[in-house]
Amino acid sequence: METGFLPRGRFQELLAVLHRSGYRCLGPQVRDGAIVYAAISVAEDLPRGARDHQAAGHYRIEQTASPRYFGWANGPQALKPLVFAPQEVLWRARRQADGGLELHQEMPPAERLAVIGVRACDLAALALQDRHFLGAAGDDPHYAARRAELFLVAVHCSDPSDVCFCVSTGDGPQASSGFDLALCELDSGFIVESGSDRGAVVAAELKLEAVGADARAAAARQADAARTRQHRSLPGRDLRAVLFANLEHPRWGEVAGRCLACGNCTSVCPTCFCHASVETPALDGGASVHARAWDSCFSQGHSYIHGLTVRSDTRTRYRQWLTHKLGSWHGQFGRSGCVGCGRCISWCPVGIDITEEAAAVCTGAADE
Amino acid sequence: MSTVVAKDRPRAAVHKFASCDGCQLAFLNLGEDLLLLSSLVEFVHFAEAGLVNPEAPVDIAFVEGSIGTIRDVERIQRVRARSRYLVAIGACATAGGLQALRNLADGQAWIADVYASPGYVESLETSTAVAQHVKVDLELWGCPVNSRQLIAAVRALLFGVVPLEEHDKVCMECKRAQVVCVMVAQGLPCMGPVTRTGCGALCPSFGRDCYACYGPAENPNTEALGRRLEGLGIAPAAIGRRFLAINNGAPPFTEAGLRRVHGHD
Structure with a gap:
C-alpha cells in the first residue's frame, strides 16, 4: 500500500x-x-x-x-x-547439594x-x-x-x-x-x-x-x-530431481579441489540454519553453560554420529550443501533455500559460484 | 568459590622440552582459577611455578616443547612411562615448533653461523613433535595455547571423558564473531581457511590476517588456498614461507610449503 x-x-x-x-x-x-x-x-x-x-x-x-x-x-x-x-547461551545448569540439577533458561x-x-x-x-x-x-x-x-x-x-x-x-x-x-x-x-x-x-x-x-x-x-542488470541465474527454481539424479556427477569432485570447506558460504547464507551445541562446564564441575553456535555442513563435526563421520571429504560436504539448499529444501519448506543474494559467491575466499556449480551439475552432463 | 582440597587429587606434572615457556603461562595466567585448579589436581612437578620433581609418577603430564636433543629423546620416554595421560601442549610439542625449520635446512651450519662456540650446543639435526617419539593421548594446538583450552582438557579428564578436539577452521569462529573477512574485503593473505580454531579468530578480529599459529584444521585444502594467495599477487616462495612458519613441522603445512618454496609440484 x-x-x-x-x-x-x-x-x-x-x-x-x-x-x-x-x-x-x-x-x-x-x-x-x-x-x-x-x-x-x-x-x-x-x-x-x-x-x-x-x-x-x-x-x-x-x-x-x-x-x-x-x-x-x-x-x-x-x-x-x-x-x-x-553464538548464544540457551541455558545454564547447576549441580545441587542433593545431586539434582537446577536448570535456568537464559533468554535474550x-x-x-x-x-x-x-x-x-x-x-x-x-x-x-x-x-x-x-x-x-x-x-x-x-x-x-x-x-x-x-x-x-x-x-x-x-x-x-x-x-x-x-x-x-x-x-x-x-x-x-x-x-x-x-x-x-x-x-x-x-x-x-x-x-x-x-x-x-x-x-x-x-x-x-x-x-x-x-x-x-x-x-x-x-x-x-x-x-x-542482473546476469547470473540458477538453471531453474526446482532442481530437486536433476540434482538427486546427478549425485555421482564428476563436478562434485572437481569443485572439491577448489573448495576450502571453510564454512564461509553457509555462514553468510541468510537461510542456512545449522548449529552445534557447545557445553562448557565450570572448572569446579558444579555448573555448566549450554550454548549453540552456527555450524556448517562443511565441518567435520556436522556429520559426526557416534563413531562415524558420514561426510569425511569435501566432495560429499559440498554436495550435501547444494543438494539440500537447491534440492531437498523443496520437500522441507516448499521452495528452494536460495534467495539469490549472492553472498556465498562474494564471501567465498576462493570465489566458488553457486550458479556455475549448479549449472555444471544440472545442465553440464554433456560437457563432461 | 570453593577451594576445598579434594582428597586423592589426581597428580599432574608440567614438563618443558625445547620451547619458549610461553604455553606454561596459560596455567600461571589463570589467576584465581589457578587456586581452584590446584585444589582439583595436585601439581607435583611444574618448574616454572617452583615445583621440581620430574621423576614423580602422575595421572596427567602436560608436555611443552619439542624433542631437540638426545637427552630429550631419552627424557620423553621417562615422562611417558611415569604418566597415565600425556597431553602435548603448544606448537612445539604438537608440530616441532618454529625450531623445526632446521629439519628443512642444514641445522649444523646455522649453529656454526650463530654461536661463537658451537661446540657447546648439542642438538639433534631435527626438532620433532612429542607424538613422533611416544604415544600422546591429547594434543592442544596453538602458539601459545590458552587457558581456556587447558581448563577444558583438565575438566574433561576429571569427569572421566575424552576431551573434545577443536579442529574446525578459523573461518567458522570468525563468522560467529561477525568479523568481516579480511581476505575478501581487504585482499589480505589469511591462513584462516586451513587453520585450526581455538584462538577465537584473534587476528582477523583486529583486522589482520591469520598466520596459522594453531596449526592445520581437519581436511585442510592447502593447494586451493595457495592458488588463491597467488591470485592475490603473492609470490610462490612467500606463500610457501607462510606455510613454513610456526607450524612448519605439521605435515600438511610442510608439504604445502616445500612445494611452493622450491617451486616443484
Missing part, C-alpha cells in the same frame, strides 16, 4: 518516530571495508554515497558523491545474525529493534528462517523472542551487485511482503509504503507528501534497471 513521499532532507524524522516508539535503530554502516548493520541515531550515520563492488571472492566499498544512503547491494550479514544469533534481553535498509532477498530469507524456527515443531524461544520485536524497514534494491541473482529465484529486487515499511530511494527522497498495521502507524506520523508523477516514473525505471 503506497502511503507517500518523504523528501531526503526529512529522513531523520523516520528515525525520530521509531525512537519515540521505543525502537533501537540498526542501519547500514561501512565498517572494516563492508556494509554491516550497526546502531544508528542520526541519518548522517548512514553510508551516504557508498557503493559496493562485488565479484566472486571479492568485496570492496567505493565512496562516491551520490547523495544516496542505500546505493549498494548488500554486506556479509543479512537479518540472520539478528534473529538466529551466531527484550528489545524493540528497527532495522533500516533490509533487502528483498533478506526478507525472503527471513520468511524461510521463520518456517524453520517457528515451524510446526513449535517455536524456538530464542529466535521467537528476537523476531517478535523486529520492525523491518525495507529498501527496494536499486543497485544489485555483480553477484546478485534474486530475479532468477523470484525474491527481488523489489520487496513485496514481510516488511513494516518499504522505501524506494530516489535522489530527491523516498517513496514510502507500509506493509503492516504498525508500519502504517509510523507512516501516518511522518505526514508524508503526495508522490509526484516524476517520482513514480523514476521509481519504475529504477526497478526495471535493477532487474535487467
Whole structure:
C-alpha cells in the first residue's frame, strides 16, 4: 500500500518516530571495508554515497558523491545474525547439594529493534528462517523472542551487485511482503509504503507528501534497471530431481579441489540454519553453560554420529550443501533455500559460484 | 568459590622440552582459577611455578616443547612411562615448533653461523613433535595455547571423558564473531581457511590476517588456498614461507610449503 513521499532532507524524522516508539535503530554502516548493520541515531550515520563492488571472492566499498544512503547491494550479514544469533547461551545448569540439577533458561534481553535498509532477498530469507524456527515443531524461544520485536524497514534494491541473482529465484529486487515499511530511494527522497498495521502507524506520523508523477516514473525505471542488470541465474527454481539424479556427477569432485570447506558460504547464507551445541562446564564441575553456535555442513563435526563421520571429504560436504539448499529444501519448506543474494559467491575466499556449480551439475552432463 | 582440597587429587606434572615457556603461562595466567585448579589436581612437578620433581609418577603430564636433543629423546620416554595421560601442549610439542625449520635446512651450519662456540650446543639435526617419539593421548594446538583450552582438557579428564578436539577452521569462529573477512574485503593473505580454531579468530578480529599459529584444521585444502594467495599477487616462495612458519613441522603445512618454496609440484 503506497502511503507517500518523504523528501531526503526529512529522513531523520523516520528515525525520530521509531525512537519515540521505543525502537533501537540498526542501519547500514561501512565498517572494516563492508556494509554491516550497526546502531544508528542520526541519518548522517548512514553510508551516504557508498557503493559496493562485488565479484566472486571479492568485496570492496567505493565512496562516491551520490547523495544516496542505500546505493549498494548488500554486506556479509543479512537479518540472520539478528534473529538466529551466531553464538548464544540457551541455558545454564547447576549441580545441587542433593545431586539434582537446577536448570535456568537464559533468554535474550527484550528489545524493540528497527532495522533500516533490509533487502528483498533478506526478507525472503527471513520468511524461510521463520518456517524453520517457528515451524510446526513449535517455536524456538530464542529466535521467537528476537523476531517478535523486529520492525523491518525495507529498501527496494536499486543497485544489485555483480553477484546478485534474486530475479532468477523470484525474491527481488523489489520487496513485496514481510516488511513494516518499504522505501524506494530516489535522489530527491523516498517513496514510502507500509506493509503492516504498525508500519502504517509510523507512516501516518511522518505526514508524508503526495508522490509526484516524476517520482513514480523514476521509481519504475529504477526497478526495471535493477532487474535487467542482473546476469547470473540458477538453471531453474526446482532442481530437486536433476540434482538427486546427478549425485555421482564428476563436478562434485572437481569443485572439491577448489573448495576450502571453510564454512564461509553457509555462514553468510541468510537461510542456512545449522548449529552445534557447545557445553562448557565450570572448572569446579558444579555448573555448566549450554550454548549453540552456527555450524556448517562443511565441518567435520556436522556429520559426526557416534563413531562415524558420514561426510569425511569435501566432495560429499559440498554436495550435501547444494543438494539440500537447491534440492531437498523443496520437500522441507516448499521452495528452494536460495534467495539469490549472492553472498556465498562474494564471501567465498576462493570465489566458488553457486550458479556455475549448479549449472555444471544440472545442465553440464554433456560437457563432461 | 570453593577451594576445598579434594582428597586423592589426581597428580599432574608440567614438563618443558625445547620451547619458549610461553604455553606454561596459560596455567600461571589463570589467576584465581589457578587456586581452584590446584585444589582439583595436585601439581607435583611444574618448574616454572617452583615445583621440581620430574621423576614423580602422575595421572596427567602436560608436555611443552619439542624433542631437540638426545637427552630429550631419552627424557620423553621417562615422562611417558611415569604418566597415565600425556597431553602435548603448544606448537612445539604438537608440530616441532618454529625450531623445526632446521629439519628443512642444514641445522649444523646455522649453529656454526650463530654461536661463537658451537661446540657447546648439542642438538639433534631435527626438532620433532612429542607424538613422533611416544604415544600422546591429547594434543592442544596453538602458539601459545590458552587457558581456556587447558581448563577444558583438565575438566574433561576429571569427569572421566575424552576431551573434545577443536579442529574446525578459523573461518567458522570468525563468522560467529561477525568479523568481516579480511581476505575478501581487504585482499589480505589469511591462513584462516586451513587453520585450526581455538584462538577465537584473534587476528582477523583486529583486522589482520591469520598466520596459522594453531596449526592445520581437519581436511585442510592447502593447494586451493595457495592458488588463491597467488591470485592475490603473492609470490610462490612467500606463500610457501607462510606455510613454513610456526607450524612448519605439521605435515600438511610442510608439504604445502616445500612445494611452493622450491617451486616443484
